[in-house]
Amino acid sequence: MTIDHVDLSRVDLNLLVALDALLTERSVTRAAARVGLGQSAMSSTLARLRSLFGDELLTRAPDGMRPTPRALALAEPVRSALRQIQALVRRDDSFDPRTVERVFTIGLPDSTEVLLGPKLLAYLRAEAPGISLLLRSIDRIRILQELDADRVDLGIGLFSEGQSHHKQRLLYRDSYVCLLNADLLGIAPPISLDDYLRFPHVLTSLRETAHGVVDDALAKLGLSRTLAVTTPRFLAVPFLVRSAPVIATMHARLAHVFAGTLGLTVSPVPVSLEDVSFSMLWHASYDNDPAHTWLRRTLVRLAADADPRP
Structure with a gap:
């Protein structure tokens, strides 16, 4: 689509930031x-936005302000456009991990935090001391919403495919x-x-259900196990x-960390279970x-080295 420079010049792009x-x-x-x-300035900006888009955009609700359907449709295109503008004005060759100051919010389960957290923290303190981390526990369902809302920079875990963006x-x-x-x-x-079937089991489930991949595998054999406790916390x-x-x-990597730290024993599982992919x-x-x-390249490199299995 051809850009109408005259028409676009009439729009204050700071309105999109607001x-x-x-x-x-x-x-x-x-x-x-x-x-x-200031609050009054933002109120005036909201009025200008409503005029620009011909929509209320945000309406009052008991729990705050609620976006209209038009606003929800605008949210992703506006955020994407602003990020592209930001990338354009930043000089890529000016990036230096030793001097940059930035906070990254990463959503991940505690199991992955145990495996990658120590190595990542040690590397950042040595190579990029101005980068700090805000680690949050988040599940595979909410992660897409958190990424779209720009509340999380990166998710790590077991994920199915997201949307095209x-x-x-x-x-x-x-x-x-x-x-x-x-x-x-x-x-x-x-x-x-x-x-394996004679002793009771501990199940880790983030979905708060007393059922896991082991139960599916045993069911195919016409078998079942006894659960002693179900917990959402790997630690x-x-x-x-x-x-x-x-x-x-x-998961084997985490089990070997625990076994080496607490003197426990690791054994192969006597039923067939598919491997999992952390992304x-x-x-x-x-x-x-x-x-x-x-940061992404750093995590790929550190993950390759974070395997405690003999």
Whole structure:
């Protein structure tokens, strides 16, 4: 489409900055603080935006301000346009990880934080001390909404495909193993299927359901297991396993970390389970952001080295 320069010159592009802030915060007061304006100035800007788009954009609701359907349709194109403008005016060759100052918000489960967090933090303190991290626990369903709202810079975990503006890159693949206290169970690896079913299990489920991939695999064999406890926290698992005669089936990399730290035993799983793929997920508008690109490349490199398995 040909650009109408005369028509476009009549539009104050700062209005789009304000619109993005308003749709992100859904509050005139918070949006004003986000862009460095006074509340009255932001109210006037909202009035101008309503005139420009011929729509109320935001209406009052009991829980704050609610975007109209027109505003919701504008949110992603406006944010994408602003990110592209920002990428244009930034000088890529000026990026230096040793001097840049930036906070990255990363959504990831605690299991991935245990594996990658220490290595990433150590590397940043040595190579990019001005970069700090805000790590948040987030699930695979909310991550897309958080990326679109620019509340998260990067997601790490087990993700299905997002929309066309969500980019994904594999970090590493992992298998499943059993984690157990061999002394309490009185058995040694490799654990048999009979023993696997004889002892109760610990299940980690972020979906708050007492059912997992192991249960699906056993059901195909006409078998089932007994669950002793279900928890959403991976970090609790090794302490539960260390204290009671139970078995946990979990990702191999994490299990080996726990086994080496707490003196537990790792064994192959006596049922067939498919490997899993851990990926990074980000918004496409950050594709060419120098700092974001550098962080993604760093994570790929560190993930390749973060395998404690013998």
